Amino acid sequence: MNRTAFLALLSHWRRHPVQLVTLCVGLMLATALWSGVQAVNAEARASYDRAAADLGQTPLRRLTGDGPVPIAEFVALRRAGWLVSPVIEGDLPLATDSLRLIGVDPLTTPPRPGLEPLLEGGDALPRFLSVDGLMIVAPETAPLLDGPGLPPHIQSAQVPPGTALVDFRLAQRLLGRDGVDHLLVAREQPMGLPPLSEVTDLTLTEDQAGGDLAQLTRSFHLNLTAFGLLAFAVGLFIVQSAIGLAFEQRRSAIRTLRALGVPLRRLMALLAAELLALATLSGLAGIALGYVIAAALLPGVAATLRGLYGAEVSGQLGFDPLWAVSALAISLLGAAAAGAQSLWRVSQMPILSPAQPRAWARASQRAILTQLAVAVALLALSGALAFWGGSLVAGFACLAALLIGAALALPALLLGLLALLQRAPRGVLGEWLLADARQQVPPLSLALMALLLALAANIGVGTMVGSFRDTFTGWLDQRLAAELYVTARDPAEAEDLRAYLEPRADALLPIWSVDLPLRGAPAEVFGIVDHATYRDNWPLLDAVPDVWDRVADGTGVLINEQLARREDIALGARLEITPDWQLPVAGVYSDYGNTRGQAITGIDALSQRFPDRPRLRYAVRLPSYQVSEVQTALRADFGLPEANAIDQSAVKRFSLDVFDRTFLVSEALNVLTLGVAAFAMLTSLLSLSGLRLPQLAPVWALGLTPRRLAIFEVARTVLLALLTCLLAIPLGLALAWVLLNIVNVEAFGWRLPMTLFPADWIWLALWATLAALAACLWPVLRLTRLPAADLLRVFANER
Amino acid sequence: MLDAQNLVKSYPSAGRRLEVLRGVSLHMAARESVALTGESGSGKSTLLHLLGCLDTPDAGRISLQDTVLHDLDETGRAAMRRSRIAVIFQQLNLIPSLTVAQNLSFQARLAERFDADWTAELTDxxxxADLLDRYPEQLSGGQQQRVAIGRAVALRPEVVLADEPTGNLDEATADTVLDLMLDLARDSGAAFLMVTHSPRLAARLDRRLHLEKGRIV
Structure with a gap:
């Protein structure tokens, strides 16, 4: 009995192959986008783990000083029996990028990932220690190192991308620095050692950096996951639409099977088994497609993470079986969720129910009003979370309630808009078009909801990125007021450069900084001179009246917005910079793109407390026509590398380039989501095209050609898409508001002003129209080619 | 008025062509009412579809007054349906998204021949009159058929073709509906052809044609 009944159910798909394809492709797309995003996240996390296992992230103790740690300190500690090992880190500019150099001493360093090749015998260790040196880099970094002047390299997959492990002496030479950054202190030390304080003046700190990257990038991955979830939900709309239609069309078959003696429970089990089989096949195809999408997205994500957080993520995608299994599970769960309603309907269907398929998903007015009531409740919840939420999770919950609420409200809003349009004067066909469009809203509502979400995501993310870009560009103009930025390779060269530049420049502004923890988190403290460059240009968000006087005389400190928001520091509050140095906060400035806290005070006050910090960087004010000439001279006379004398426009260009790359992934996901929404519309229109005949045939019989009917079909679809687009604009702006004022503030610590881009909306309306046109093209072509006999069959008495 | 000569029509069926009409000829005068009877599959509906410009014959000629119908392309046939020939079906006659009032005036407005007084008289x-704001799904079968009749004659067509318009109705309602159709067709000056299985109803029309295996006998 099972086999016979199952085959009878399956025969439906043979008669409706398009519906089968719709169901499978919908589930495949949903799984692909979700699992693709998850694969990207998993790869990024694997990279963080590798980075965390590296030197800078290992939770070891370290000895640091006010400035570079002299090698003599290392020697003294080793002689005293202390197991310490030197580490120096720095960025080495390359032709098109930079390389993170980590200098270690292979003979004293604790075991660490990446150094394995030195332990394998052979000549790797002698070469590593030799004068010429040897770099150990990740396979994806190797192609960047083909230029002249760099030591030879070998590869290890354990080294994070963009990083090179070298002998610390070679690092000193390449970075042009004396001493090292810190000394690692092994956890296990020999017995009977003299106290550290007797051997050295260096400070012992516990490294809190472990998992920093994972922590910093959490919000980014949450963002990505939210996008994946959105795409998954849009895909499930397609699946639910297809499953629902299939169940409706099989009402008569189901009734007959029951009448012939197949028990309801057996029938339900067979339907569930059919769904399980289809979901498994589609899920597997979705996983394969998801892997391809992830591989395509990963370079963009890597660029984003590098741009936003300085986190290096491998551009190569690995395959994790756990990922595949979880993706398949989510696919099956999604199919179950999409099919649950239909299965429930079958379970409730009386055996003597009408066999004629009802217009599927044609919700009654009451159902639409109920949906509207739920929508209003969700929108109210979203509003409440926006104003009283106060956390990142609340921010995302606010977004979810907003999007689901708006999607649920869509049918009622569209019906309202169409009713308004019906009041305007129109011809008989216009009247029919609008009335017909109203009738089509309920069965098309799932596809239209998918379109609404995709369009709103486009507007919301576009507005956020555009606002960010506008603010960032303006901020760069303010922040990068100096015409030239010069970095010396050592203190002696810094003195020479100063002497050279002083008579030529309008002003020479030192940029000296110290890395210090502020309120327990890593931060930078800068010292600046009193100059109009700062007074006139610095992007202050809030300040006391005499802010610059206070900063200049070292009686006040400026802090960046991130630090102020994270630690809830108000103007006038005292900020502890070191245990014996506290200053009142005199101003807060915007500092986009930086996740760390930052503070600025007078340079004299800073120098007095940190006299040994290297003073290598200068911002140079000079007439713009002299910039190129001075740059050339610096390179010629001092042999200064290009990267050490950068003009303002180059820095801006670089920053904006990083910015643009940062949001490449969002744009890619936007396009994919819109594509899925267009596919949802196509599948809905295709599914409905069979049910449309009884609605269109009377109009055809009354004297409209199939061609004119097709034109009206297109007009109706485009009208619904444009009205959806119209509603997507306020929703998208609300989404942007939440992103800018809640999610960004909670995730990054900065609040951005919102800028509107109406021209983008017009483009998006155009895209929505094109998506709707593309979606209705096939069903409409089928309509124009429909033989008269098919239309007449609608009226046939002897069917 | 309406003239058909030697109409032939066949359809592909299970790999071969099934001849439905095999040389049917008929003539109808203005205001004349004709019943078309025959067994299932005899070709009644096919003939009505050809006369109503809903389909085209494989061979033969059809003309209405001076207009040759069988040569018309889809646009020409649509224009005939829109303005000169009205068809009433047994079911699915009405446009579900429009109200009764909108359905009633739809075809006349489509043909730009809307006459408010005539439509008001038809409504009465x-x-x-009490159903004008309702939608088709909110009407009974008899009510739906009355709207379909009203829509057809509101146009003041030259020919009204009805394909078993009372097939779904009980006898009393069917009689009422037929009375209305005949009265209104006469008042609007139209020729009236009705396909029916019922000899009782067929007997009430001016003339009766019987189709058997694709031929009028």
Missing amino acids: RLGL
Whole structure:
């Protein structure tokens, strides 16, 4: 009995192959986008783990000083029996990028990932220690190192991308620095050692950096996951639409099977088994497609993470079986969720129910009003979370309630808009078009909801990125007021450069900084001179009246917005910079793109407390026509590398380039989501095209050609898409508001002003129209080619 | 008025062509009412579809007054349906998204021949005055058929073709509906052809044609 009944159910798909394809492709797309995003996240996390296992992230103790740690300190500690090992880190500019150099001493360093090749015998260790040196880099970094002047390299997959492990002496030479950054202190030390304080003046700190990257990038991955979830939900709309239609069309078959003696429970089990089989096949195809999408997205994500957080993520995608299994599970769960309603309907269907398929998903007015009531409740919840939420999770919950609420409200809003349009004067066909469009809203509502979400995501993310870009560009103009930025390779060269530049420049502004923890988190403290460059240009968000006087005389400190928001520091509050140095906060400035806290005070006050910090960087004010000439001279006379004398426009260009790359992934996901929404519309229109005949045939019989009917079909679809687009604009702006004022503030610590881009909306309306046109093209072509006999069959008495 | 000569029509069926009409000829005068009877599959509906410009014959000629119908392309046939020939079906006659009032005036407005007074008179005579704001799904079968009749004659067509318009109705309602159709067709000056299985109803029309295996006998 099972086999016979199952085959009878399956025969439906043979008669409706398009519906089968719709169901499978919908589930495949949903799984692909979700699992693709998850694969990207998993790869990024694997990279963080590798980075965390590296030197800078290992939770070891370290000895640091006010400035570079002299090698003599290392020697003294080793002689005293202390197991310490030197580490120096720095960025080495390359032709098109930079390389993170980590200098270690292979003979004293604790075991660490990446150094394995030195332990394998052979000549790797002698070469590593030799004068010429040897770099150990990740396979994806190797192609960047083909230029002249760099030591030879070998590869290890354990080294994070963009990083090179070298002998610390070679690092000193390449970075042009004396001493090292810190000394690692092994956890296990020999017995009977003299106290550290007797051997050295260096400070012992516990490294809190472990998992920093994972922590910093959490919000980014949450963002990505939210996008994946959105795409998954849009895909499930397609699946639910297809499953629902299939169940409706099989009402008569189901009734007959029951009448012939197949028990309801057996029938339900067979339907569930059919769904399980289809979901498994589609899920597997979705996983394969998801892997391809992830591989395509990963370079963009890597660029984003590098741009936003300085986190290096491998551009190569690995395959994790756990990922595949979880993706398949989510696919099956999604199919179950999409099919649950239909299965429930079958379970409730009386055996003597009408066999004629009802217009599927044609919700009654009451159902639409109920949906509207739920929508209003969700929108109210979203509003409440926006104003009283106060956390990142609340921010995302606010977004979810907003999007689901708006999607649920869509049918009622569209019906309202169409009713308004019906009041305007129109011809008989216009009247029919609008009335017909109203009738089509309920069965098309799932596809239209998918379109609404995709369009709103486009507007919301576009507005956020555009606002960010506008603010960032303006901020760069303010922040990068100096015409030239010069970095010396050592203190002696810094003195020479100063002497050279002083008579030529309008002003020479030192940029000296110290890395210090502020309120327990890593931060930078800068010292600046009193100059109009700062007074006139610095992007202050809030300040006391005499802010610059206070900063200049070292009686006040400026802090960046991130630090102020994270630690809830108000103007006038005292900020502890070191245990014996506290200053009142005199101003807060915007500092986009930086996740760390930052503070600025007078340079004299800073120098007095940190006299040994290297003073290598200068911002140079000079007439713009002299910039190129001075740059050339610096390179010629001092042999200064290009990267050490950068003009303002180059820095801006670089920053904006990083910015643009940062949001490449969002744009890619936007396009994919819109594509899925267009596919949802196509599948809905295709599914409905069979049910449309009884609605269109009377109009055809009354004297409209199939061609004119097709034109009206297109007009109706485009009208619904444009009205959806119209509603997507306020929703998208609300989404942007939440992103800018809640999610960004909670995730990054900065609040951005919102800028509107109406021209983008017009483009998006155009895209929505094109998506709707593309979606209705096939069903409409089928309509124009429909033989008269098919239309007449609608009226046939002897069917 | 309406003239058909030697109409032939066949359809592909299970790999071969099934001849439905095998040389049917008929003539109808203005205001004349004709019943077309025959067994299932005899070709009644096919003939009605050809006369109503809903389909084209494989061979033969059809003309209405001076207009040759069988040569018309889809646009020409649509224009005929829109303005000169009205068809009433047994079911699915109405446009589900429009109200009764909108359905009633739809075809006349489509043909740009809307006459408010005539439509108002039709509304009264058909007893639809209280139903104007309702949608088709909210009407009974008889009410739906009355709206379909009203829509057909509101146009003042030259020919009204009805394909078993009372097939779904009980006897009493069927009689009422037929009375209305005949009265209104006569008042609007139209020729009236009705396909029916019922000899009782067929007997009430001016003339009766019987189709058997694709031929009028």
